[in-house]
Amino acid sequence: xxxxxxxxxxxxxxxxxxxxxxxxxxxxxxxxxxxxxxxxxxxxxxxxxxxxxxxxxxxxxxxxxxxxxxxxxxxxxxxxxxxxxxxxxxxxxxxxxxxxxxxxxxx
Amino acid sequence: xxxxxxxxxxxxxxxxxxxxxxxxxxxxxxxxxxxxxxxxxxxxxxxxxxxxxxxxxxxxxxxxxxxxxxxxxxxxxxxxxxxxxxxxxxxxxxxxxxxxxxxxxxxxxxxxxxxxxxxxxxxx
Numbered sequence: 292x293x294x295x296x297x298x299x300x301x302x303x304x305x306x307x308x309x310x311x312x313x314x315x316x317x318x319x320x321x322x323x324x325x326x327x328x329x330x331x332x333x334x335x336x337x338x339x340x341x342x343x344x345x346x347x348x349x350x351x352x353x354x355x356x357x358x359x360x361x362x363x364x365x366x367x368x369x370x371x372x373x374x375x376x377x378x379x380x381x382x383x384x385x386x387x388x389x390x391x392x393x394x395x396x397x398x
Numbered sequence: 399x400x401x402x403x404x405x406x407x408x409x410x411x412x413x414x415x416x417x418x419x420x421x422x423x424x425x426x427x428x429x430x431x432x433x434x435x436x437x438x439x440x441x442x443x444x445x446x447x448x449x450x451x452x453x454x455x456x457x458x459x460x461x462x463x464x465x466x467x468x469x470x471x472x473x474x475x476x477x478x479x480x481x482x483x484x485x486x487x488x489x490x491x492x493x494x495x496x497x498x499x500x501x502x503x504x505x506x507x508x509x510x511x512x513x514x515x516x517x518x519x520x521x522x
Contacts, residue, residue: 292458325508327443334492334515335435335443340499340508378443382507386458387433387445 293317293381297390303398308369312393314362314379323383326355326364329392330375338377339364369395400424400511402493407516414483414520420476420493420513428471431496433509434478436489436518446491447478461487483520490515 294317304310314324322342327335337346339355342362352367366373374397379390406418418434434446447467448456455467466479476493497510 323506325506327509329443334512335509336512337497337508337510340497340510341501341506344499344506346508346510380443380445380509385445385448385456387448387507389443389445392442 292386293320293384293388295379295381295388295390297377297379297393299393300391301394301396303396304369305398306369306371308398310366310369310395312364312377312379312395314357314364314390316360316362316381316383319359320381320383322358323381324355324357324362325380325382326353327378327380328373328375329378335378340382371397402495402511402513404491404493404513404516407491407518409519409521410483411522412484412520415479415481416483416518418478418480418491418493418516418518420478422474422476422495425495425511427469427474431498431507432467432469432476433494433496434467434476435492435494435509435512436487437492437515438486438489441489444489448496449476480518483518485520488518488520490517 324342326339329335343355354365376394403421433448449467464482468477492515493513494509495511499506
């Protein structure tokens with residue numbers, strides 16, 4: 292199974308900050324990497340697919356990059372609604388493993 | 399409106415069985431791979447199973463042999479039959495659509511539509 296490791300596990304930031312979350316795969320997954328946002332009590336929401344493609348309706352302040360084993364999600368200017376937990380997921384092979392999540396909190 | 403609605407969750411004793419359902423609407427259900435994902439309280443997301451448009455099925459080791467995913471395209475419905483349930487299966491279970499994004503001959507899977515979740519509690 293491919294292991295996905297996110298860092299950091301939690302992050303405190305302020306509105307307007309630029310933040311970066313990292314995801315590392317245990318083997319090369321090319322660009323088969325997705326990012327999701329989840330708010331408490333809600334289902335996850337797809338933000339980025341294929342490592343860098345923005346899902347329809349997602350604000351352009353979200354940007355994904357990377358290939359192979361190392362990936363990043365960058366939020367260019369944090370908005371109040373962005374405080375949530377973020378998960379990466381590989382779609383290279385089954386099982387479709389997720390990272391452990393990064394909780395983004397307000398400083 | 400594109401929508402997935404889960405049902406069938408509840409309290410079940412260890413060793414018991416439960417069948418979850420997911421009703422799809424607003425899209426051509428038969429054209430999409432579908433998945434189940436679960437989340438224990440305060441924990442991360444865990445992929446549980448998948449079914450392709452041709453009925454091919456996939457499971458992680460943690461549920462293989464105990465869970466069975468199926469679909470009934472005529473009813474726009476996805477199911478998860480869960481047997482030999484354990485305390486560790488306690489979670490909110492989500493169904494999700496695989497958007498199947500394709501470009502230039504390559505396709506990338508991503509879960510673009512999710513249900514609201516149904517809670518399964520395994521306890522005596």
